[in-house]
Amino acid sequence: MIRDRGNIKWNAMMLPEHVKYLREWHENDQYVEKPELDEWALQELSEQLQKAFENGLEVELKIWEAKHIFKATGIIAKLDIKNSALYLEDGRKFPFPFIVGVTRYE
Template sequence: MIRDRGNIKWTAMMLPEHVKLLREWQEQDKYVKKPELDEWALQELSEQLQLAYNQKREVELKVWEEKQIYKATGIITKLNQTNATLYLEDGRAIPFHSIFGVSLTIAE
């Protein structure tokens, strides 16, 4: 069985600039392209947000921000249509254009 040291053996021969560029390149591989929603998906998203806001139910939002995807959970306290932003109970403001998924949590 061959036991190779991988990148460790090559780092001594690399310039610091090369190492920096390789690390940046690896970080860029983790970037996620913004999901595009069609008209039907946007309509469904809008209906789910309205339902959650009117019933004061907890939601789990899938949010794309700065080339990353994360999940935000909470109760929607305000929908500001002039700024195209929704506000959660903990004070977070999430723009509408960065939301691409909504799911209502089950009430216990």
Template sequence: MIRDRGNIKWTAMMLPEHVKLLREWQEQDQYVKKPELDEWALQELSEQLQLAYDQKREVELKVWEEKQIYKATGTIEKLNEKNATLYFEDGRAFPFQSIFGISFIIAE
């Protein structure tokens, strides 16, 4: 059985610049391209946001920020159309451009 040590055996021969570039390259592999929504998807997202705001329902948003996708859960307190920002009750704010998905959380 061959027991390879991976990059460990080569690091002694690598210049620090090469190691730095390899680490940056690995970080860039994890980047996610911003999802583009078409006109219909934007309209549906807008309607669902308005419905969640009117009914004060807890939602889970899919948010794209800094080349990463994450989920945020909360109740919508305010929709500011001037600033194009959505506010949760706990004070977190999300620009409309970064939101690309919404789902309602079912209360048990």
């Protein structure tokens, strides 16, 4: 079995600019485009959030922020339509446009 050291063996022959561009390229490769939700998906997302809020259920939100998707879990404390934001009981705030998915735990 071949045990390769990857880029480590090539670092001596690379210019610092090349190493910098390789690191930037690797970081950019991890970025995720914001998912575009159609009208039906937005309606379903809205209904799921409303039901979870009314019944006090724990939810797992998929949030797109800074070109990454991360998950946040908690119970919805407030749906602020005026400011277009959702608040969890632990004080975290998420704007509606950044919420791309929701899962309810019953």
